[in-house]
Amino acid sequence: MKTVYIKTWGCQMNEYDSSMITNLLENKYNYKISHIPEKSDILILNTCSIREKAQEKVFHQLGRWKKIKNKNPNIIIAVGGCVATQEGQEIFKRANYVNIIFGPQTLHKLPKMIQGIKKSDDSIIDISFPKLEKFKNIFYNKQKGYTASVSIMEGCNKYCSFCVVPYTRGQEISRPCDDILFEISLLAENGIREINLLGQNVNAYQGPTFNKKICYFSELLRLVSEIDGIDRIRFTTSNPLEFTDDIIDVYTDTPKLVSFLHLPLQSGSDKILKLMKRSYTTQEYENIIHKLINARPNIQISSDFIVGFPGESQEDFQKTIDFIKKINFDMSFSFIYSHRPGTPASEMIDDTKYNEKKKRLLILQNTINRQTMIWSQKMLGSIQSILVEGVSTKNIMELSGRTENNRIVTFKGSPKMIGKFILLKITEAHTHTLKGQIIE
Ligand code: SAH
Ligand code: F3S
Secondary structure (H helix, E strand, C coil), X not given: CCEEEEEECCCHHHHHHHHHXXXXXXXXXXXXXXXXXXXXXXXXXXXXXXXXXXXXHHHHHHHHHHHHHHXXXXXXXXXXXXXXXXXXXXXXXXXXXXXXXXXXXXXXXXXXXXXXXXXXXXXXXXXXXXXXXXXXXXXXXXXXXXXXXXXXXXXXXXXXXXXXXXXXXXXCEECCHHHHHHHXXXXXXXXXXXXXXXXXXXXXXXXXXXXXXXXXXXHXXXXXXXXXXXXXXXXXXXXXXXXXXXXXXXXXXCCCECCEEECCCECCCHHHHHHCCCCCCHHHHHHHHHHHHHHCCCCEEEEEEEECCCCCCHXXXXXXXXXXXXXXXXXXXXXXXXXXXXXXXXXXXXXXXHHHHHHHHHHHHHHHHHHHHHHHHHCCCCEEEEEEEEECCCCCCCEEEECCCCCEEEECCCHHHCCCEEEEEEEEECCCEEEEEECX
16 A cells, blocks of 8 residues: 655645545545655645745755655655646756646646656646546545535636736636535534635635526525534635625624634735735725624624735835724734735835835734734633634643634533533633633
8 A cells, every 4th residue: 555645835725635635545546644754655745835935945845855765766756736836847847856746726636647657757747727627536525623624616816916826726716506515514424513615715706506506605605504513614715805795794694604704905005905906995895894893793803914015115004004903903914025926016116125024024913913912801701602622732631622713712621522512711811822611
């Protein structure tokens, strides 16, 4: 039996793709998953190219694997994900010991590609974009634990001026609604209690139904909420563009949908949003948040920010800070703008010093961290529903689980509670973690 080691970097879409590769190789082709690269026959790297650093990491990792291959030339090395699509043949040139290059849309072809490698220096590449073909080959994507992600659409058409995703993951396309519901029902039968619907812009979902109609995102959310066993629904990522009223309405009538939303803003300056080609204004963003608060008064919002985008002045940056305070974001992922080859932003004049960008990032992160702490403190004494995930990694005498707003809570409980929702009273608050007590 051949053994395979998979290393995954990047977004949740990549994690999902890697779980598809694992299921395919393990269940259909009888490979065994290994956790030790030195003892594996096949090494797979599922890569990310969203920022420069993520991409450089790939070649460092391949350098380490080259040493393993020097000792055992029979090892097959495969590189997939967004760096694979972006760099293509270049990977073979820079790392000639790599055997296979596959893309996010061709991962189902991997077993056949592996079988095609007969000699240590054979090479095969397929980074094409066959539409949704991978889902036809891997219908049910089994996942461990009590929370599972399900990809509902692939690719992106938005072409934000800084972003590589439309070039690396292909055009936006929605999976058929019934396939998604079937996959989630099987996950529920296998003990999954919480579902995270995945895509680059899930709110733009338009999946065909069995009777040739179109199912929009709001309808999909309601249909998922009807599946027995699924008691909590999240989604990542949505875009302020096309975040329509019908989606906001779901918050009024679907309690299984969490009171927590990740809605990437990127910048609080309308001038920068325009240069980013985000196609919404800060006012439009604010309107969505007001409507959401109307529908769910306790909703908490997290976001993504880019600082130091070409042309961002001190004044533009200050607008972002002011907006962060105004919306009172609960959390964020924030990054220094990274020049991505082939994107329109990479042609723009970028004359802000890197040190200045680092300073801005720190100010932004400190501002958000203060807000995160205040939100956590507000939870002190409240009763929270927790999905118990297992024994705490910090203290084996405690269990841990997550609140609706994604905070980890540790508490003393019985192993029987693992995989169930329980109510806890919050007794201690830190920035990202909480402690709680079971209420009788
Ligand atoms: N579909 C999502 C974003 C996916 S990429 C959306 O609509 O916003 C995840 C995050 O990475 C983005 O929100 C952005 O903040 C960041 N990002 C993308 N490209 C980047 C770049 N070139 N430099 C820095 N950060 C970037
Ligand atoms: Fe990237 Fe914008 Fe799409 S950030 S993933 S091009 S919505």
